[in-house]
Amino acid sequence: MSEYTWLEGIPLLANFLSLKYQTGEWRDFVFKEDDVLILSYPKSGTHWMIEILSLIRTKGDPKWIQSVPIWDRSPWIEIQNMYEALEAQEGPRLITSHLPIQLLPKSLFTSKAKVIHLIRNPKDVLVSGYFFSKVCSSFEQVASLQEHFERFLQGNVLCGSWFEHTQGWMSMRGKESYLMLHYEDMKRDTRSTIEKICQFLGKTLEPEEMNSVLKHSSIQAMRDNKMSNYTLMDGSNFNLKNGPFLRKGVSGDWKNHLTVAQAEAFDRMFQEKMAGLPPELFPWD
Template sequence: RPSSAHWAKSNLSGEYFRYKGILFPVGVYSPESIGIAENAEVQDDDIFIITYPKSGTNWMIEIISLILKDGDPSWIQSVPIWQRSPWCEVIMGAFSLPSLSSPRLMSSHLPIQLFTKAYFNSKAKVIYLGRNPRDVVVSLYHYSKIARQLKDPGTPDQFLQNFLKGEVQFGSWFDHIKGWIRMQGKENFLFITYEELQQDLHSSLQRICQFLGRPLGEEALESVVAHSAFNAMKANAMSNFTLLPTSLLDHRHGAFLRKGVCGDWKNHFTVAQSEAFDRVYREQMRGLPTFPWDETPEDASPDPDTNPDPNPGQASEAPHP
């Protein structure tokens, strides 16, 4: 079982290595561990949660942990989140664990070209959770300050440039989402966004339950909603990462579960950063369907003087914390 102690002992240097062109942090991943994930065997009832980093992975793990137990919170309150849905590509990853009960729930940040090949000829299910890349970059910047395996992010400007060029762990956000979105329409693939979970958790949960073939009654659904709420997760020691040693995650410099809101990027981006981001975004995402974060008119530019929701008339469309 990959314990946090395993990583605490390994050398988290903040250095990266490249695997088939993609950057990975030394100490948590290795070329061997990614190779094992690429070539692993898959079972037809496996469930994979796939995200680009900082897109709500742990929220989705919590949700599916609850769905698999029909809303009963005892599992999420007694087993750490990284044991409930272990990572595929880490050193001593999910595929090396003999004791995972069926259905296996596993997590991955791998881009599609590095993901477990056997999945594509199986009935195993992938849930891909996407998130507004502006919020991703802000979250990643804060996370880089407390995660010992990541490079110091430098100034916000430098970090934004690195992010837009894909010179960050797991490569380009744009390549990641464009790769996985090609799976849309396949019956063992579900694409859902962080913003949809925020806007209407209840309907989103029904979609996820239907996809997993696990319909829940109203009472069980309400329990999933209540126990996967941000404040419930933040208060749950099994889910808030406070169990990890400081050598891995330095909580003195910030919380792992920071805000859990949509649109926080507007409190961080300067107008120039926002324009630089939009230029690259438009170019990279040309021809793709629109995403929830493309549709809110307030997202057009950061307004330093106002709340993220300046027009109450559009409140129903704006993502709410």
């Protein structure tokens, strides 16, 4: 059963939350200038981004992604033991987080650490989260999609309101160390997104290295990679009999699941909450 710990009004996974987050010591975590932080609201394509960044780091060589679990390659700062592993890690770090901006240590904003903020159509995020709740017992357990829908709009889900989370991180727009990417663009043109990431990180890939990054980060390759498909976790908080960790991996699946009334209610809420932000920040339908 899922059980949340509320930290500064944000629901977080009680079973997994780092002690440092429970004691407040997280505020002292030191970001370094060669850190890269992958920041996303849950179910936005985080694992895909980790796979791509891992492969960029190895210039397309799949040895690392095929021998080290994805959560060890880019640990979540808010998760037990991973926080400590990050503190102990030497050299450039890949760091992941689903937290809202106010729960990231201040050193992030004074260091030159780079932030890649990945966002996705929240209706797809909502649907993805609903199916994930059947696979992962730590996620909120709901009786129906309608219940999850209501909780999502209220922000009564893991990591709180999508609207507030997204707006919070978007306040970094314009900073040199911040790159915002869209899942939908990654789907439409993965190569261009990888080129954008390389440019942001000051990296270059030879054409065959780029092809290897593309090949090994495809959803099929990730499903086949036991270091990325969560089969190593099966039977713990994950029950892969109820569905795969890497589910459909498409844009617009919400159309198969939300009713017209739900989609309209969602859109009204979106207009209300995101008013004032340029519509081009949200390139989905």
